[in-house]
Amino acid sequence: MTNSNVILECTTHKGNSQITIRFIYNKEIINIIKNLNGIKWSKSLKSWYLLKSSENINKILNLLENHNISFTNRIIRNQNKKHITTFPVSYELLLKRKRYSTNTIKVYTSSLKKFIDFLDKKPIESATEEDIRNFQDYLIQRKKVSISTQNQAINAIKFYFEKVLQRDRKTYYIERPKKPKQLPKVLSEQQIFKILKHSKNLKHKFILALLYSSGLRISELLALRKEDILYDKNLIFVRSGKGNKDRTTIFAEHMKKLHNLYINEYKPNYWLIEGFNRKQYSSSSVAKILKRAALKAGISQNVTPHMLRHSFATHMLEQGIDLRYIQNILGHGSSKTTEIYTRVTSKSLAKIKSPLDTFLDNKTI
Structure with missing residues (x-):
C-alpha cells in the first residue's frame, strides 16, 4: 500500500502521553487501524490516537509493517514543538x-x-x-x-x-x-541461605532460589517457559541466552519440592514466572524482592540478581567442579571469562601456604 504515508507522533494531551496516527483519508487504512485495542478518534486533532506504551508502539509498528503500509515514526522533542526529530x-x-x-x-x-x-x-x-x-x-x-x-x-x-x-x-x-578489571561481587553460602530463609513469599523464594541454584542470568530466568524445566533430567533448557545461544543448565534436586509447590499454587500459563495479566515478570521486580530479602537477612551491601550468578559459579569452583563444566553451564563463550572466579574463591586461597609458614614449620620468630 503506497497511496498514503502514515505519520506516528508521540504527543502529550491533557497530561497523558499518547501516540498520534496521522494520514490522508484512506478507508482501507482506517479499517486496519480500527483493529487496535484502545484506538480512538480525536475531532480536535483530526487524527487517531492511542495511549503511549512500548506495547502499543510495537503493536502499531507490526500492524503497519504486516499490511505493507509506509510510515514515518516521529519523536517530538519537546512540548512546544520547536522542531521534530525523526x-x-x-x-x-x-x-x-x-x-x-x-x-x-x-x-x-x-x-x-x-x-x-x-x-x-x-x-x-x-x-x-x-x-x-x-x-x-x-x-x-x-x-x-x-x-x-x-x-x-x-x-x-x-x-x-x-x-x-x-x-x-x-x-x-x-x-x-x-x-x-573488577572482581565479581560474591555472597557467601551462609548469606545465600539467609536470603532464601527470609523470602517468605513462595513465588519470591522460588525466583531467588532458581537464580542462584542454576546460575541463570536474569534475562534467561524471565524468558523461561513452563516446559523448559526438564524435571526428570534435573536440567533447565535455556533458550537464546547471551549471544543468542541455546544451552542447558542444572536444576537442583532441592528445587523440585519448591517447584511443585509453586506450580500448584500459581499455575503459570506460559512463562514459568508470570507477572500481572500473565505477562513476563519484570527484571525490576526481581531486583526489588532480592533487595528486600537481603535487608531482612541483615546484609547491608547492595545485592543484585547477577551477584547470585557470580556466587553460584564461585561456590561451584570451591566444590572442585572443573572450570570447563562451569563455563558450559554459565554459557561463557571464552574460558577467560570463567577464569575470573578463580580470583575470588576463598577456599582455593585458603589451601595455599605462605612461604613463611613453610620455612618456619614449628619454629617461632
Whole structure:
C-alpha cells in the first residue's frame, strides 16, 4: 500500500502521553487501524490516537509493517514543538530481524534516540565522526555515564551506520574506553541461605532460589517457559541466552519440592514466572524482592540478581567442579571469562601456604 504515508507522533494531551496516527483519508487504512485495542478518534486533532506504551508502539509498528503500509515514526522533542526529530524505524526492525534480545533492542534504541536529540536539527545520516566524539564527551562530562553505558552508546551508533546504512567502518570508528578489571561481587553460602530463609513469599523464594541454584542470568530466568524445566533430567533448557545461544543448565534436586509447590499454587500459563495479566515478570521486580530479602537477612551491601550468578559459579569452583563444566553451564563463550572466579574463591586461597609458614614449620620468630 503506497497511496498514503502514515505519520506516528508521540504527543502529550491533557497530561497523558499518547501516540498520534496521522494520514490522508484512506478507508482501507482506517479499517486496519480500527483493529487496535484502545484506538480512538480525536475531532480536535483530526487524527487517531492511542495511549503511549512500548506495547502499543510495537503493536502499531507490526500492524503497519504486516499490511505493507509506509510510515514515518516521529519523536517530538519537546512540548512546544520547536522542531521534530525523526527516528529511523528501520533501525529497530533490523535489530528484531537479527534476533537481538529485548533488553539490547531497548538499550540500543534509547541510545540512538539520545544521539539524534544531541544532533539537534542535523539529520543523523549527516553525522560525522566529530559529532560522535562530541556526543561521547557530552555523555562523559555532562551526563557522567559509566564506561558500560558509553560502550553501549558506541555500539548503538555503530549498528546504525554499519548495519542499517551499510557504510564503511572507518568513517565512524571510535576508540573504546577500557573497562576496569573488577572482581565479581560474591555472597557467601551462609548469606545465600539467609536470603532464601527470609523470602517468605513462595513465588519470591522460588525466583531467588532458581537464580542462584542454576546460575541463570536474569534475562534467561524471565524468558523461561513452563516446559523448559526438564524435571526428570534435573536440567533447565535455556533458550537464546547471551549471544543468542541455546544451552542447558542444572536444576537442583532441592528445587523440585519448591517447584511443585509453586506450580500448584500459581499455575503459570506460559512463562514459568508470570507477572500481572500473565505477562513476563519484570527484571525490576526481581531486583526489588532480592533487595528486600537481603535487608531482612541483615546484609547491608547492595545485592543484585547477577551477584547470585557470580556466587553460584564461585561456590561451584570451591566444590572442585572443573572450570570447563562451569563455563558450559554459565554459557561463557571464552574460558577467560570463567577464569575470573578463580580470583575470588576463598577456599582455593585458603589451601595455599605462605612461604613463611613453610620455612618456619614449628619454629617461632
